[in-house]
Amino acid sequence: MTFALIRVAAGPRLGLGHVRRAETLVRALGRPCVLSVRGAGQVRGGVPVVPAAGPGATLDAVRPRVLVLDDPRQGSSHPWCVAARRQGVPVVSIHDLGLASVPSDLAIDGSIVRRGRLAARRSLRGPEFAVIATPRRRRRGGRVRRVLVSLGGGPRVTLAARLASMLHRRWPALDILVTGGEGDGDGFAWVTAPLGLAPWLARVDAAILGGGVSLYEAVAAGVPSIGLAVVAAQQPTIRGFAARGLVLDAGLASRRADGPASVVRQMDRLLADGPWRAHAAVEGPRVLDGGGAARVARAIVALVEGASRG
Known part of the structure; x- marks a missing residue:
């Protein structure tokens, strides 16, 4: 039955x-x-x-x-x-x-x-x-080497690819993974996530995500993350996490071809602020167990x- x-x-x-x-x-x-x-x-x-x-x-x-x-x-x-x-x-x-x-x-x-x-x-x-899916937490090092970018399907994949290329140009040493596409990436690698992001969140040091379920999963996994709202309805969630010091708020996605400058500003902070990353890694799983x-x-x-x- x-x-x-x-x-x-x-x-x-x-x-x-x-x-x-x-x-x-x-x-x-x-x-x-x-x-x-x-x-x-x-x-x-x-x-x-x-x-x-x-x-x-x-x-x-x-x-x-x-x-x-x-x-x-x-x-x-x-x-x-x-x-x-x-x-x-x-x-x-x-x-x-x-x-x-x-x-x-x-x-x-x-x-x-x-x-x-x-x-x-x-x-x-x-x-x-x-x-949310059971988080796969791992022991995280002090440096950020690998970043996951995942903003959803459809036209959001194109936005994620533009952001990843922009980040690569500014920080060429970063290993950047992007979900949703295929082929050769411009300074990044496409990855598939048919069963959700939990497996990838266990392998990265930071993430750039929309304000949906994936952001909850990243916080629960202790992954320092930047929240970029791809629609206005996602902004309250990102702001709520940011108010607790668990996510950096990059605002609402811009329609400009080069991507929102706020993502670059927040990535600058994420890379430079080791104490904040440590706080997110510890407090996130406490809020979302x-x-x-x-x-x-x-x-x-x-x-x-x-x-x-x-």
């Missing part, structure tokens, strides 16, 4: 962050789960994907014990919530920054900053409930068991 039907959004503009989070949650649950995907995202993980259909038809076909919604668009999640209510299926909703609130039974928001009011009957909020997925999984199981007894 399927334990959870997880409805996620994925596509060229949204990326695969919601899918990766769902996969992390499925591993923590350790029970049979399936995905329903809104959008054109290419899902290649180990979780089965059900054919596209409406909320009621999908719930009828899958007959899950719980519905999990992870979609940044409230209008897309609400019909699924209503359909599950009609069928007596408990609903869990996962949020970022309090967005896309729906009247679920349990809301999860692991954001570093608390914003908005969630309409759920019960909510778990704060970075201790961030559903990597146990959020397990805590959320236990809460979901408790919700389902409670509904069964009721």
Whole structure:
């Protein structure tokens, strides 16, 4: 019997962050789960994907014990919530920054900053409930030799490549890795990350990332990072981490061909400020201990068991 039907959004503009989070949650649950995907995202993980259909038809076909919604668009999640209510299926909703609130039974928001009011009957909020892959920490040296640049898919790959080339010209001794592309890089190397960034974060000394799930993973792994918002909605997350001294804030990505000068300024600081790097390496894993997925999984199981007894 399927334990959870997880409805996620994925596509060229949204990326695969919601899918990766769902996969992390499925591993923590350790029970049979399936995905329903809104959008054109290419899902290649180990979780089965059900054919596209409406909320009621999908719930009828899958007959899950719980519905999990992870979609940044409230209008897309609400019909699924209503359909599950009609069928007596408990609903869990996962949020970022309090967005896309729906009247679920349990809301999860692991954001570093608390914003908005969630309409759920019960909510778990704060970075201790961030559903992220288990960080792979390693002993880090004092110098920065290898840097990872990852800003997401689609046009963001082009931006990441421009930034990497710019960094290479200024610091030619750095070994720069960039996700999302292929072929010969201009002073950097392309790398693939089909299962997320955790393996690469264990191999680098610093990172330049957007304000999504990957930034949470880097902080949890103790990787000194620069946050560059590729959309305005990512700025509160980056600012929240920066306020705790865990990330350097490069602002909102510029559309200029040479990339934002703020990234260069923040990289100057990152390379020169050994004490800050040491602080980020120690305090990041304290704020994000990597146990959020397990805590959320236990809460979901408790919700389902409670509904069964009721």
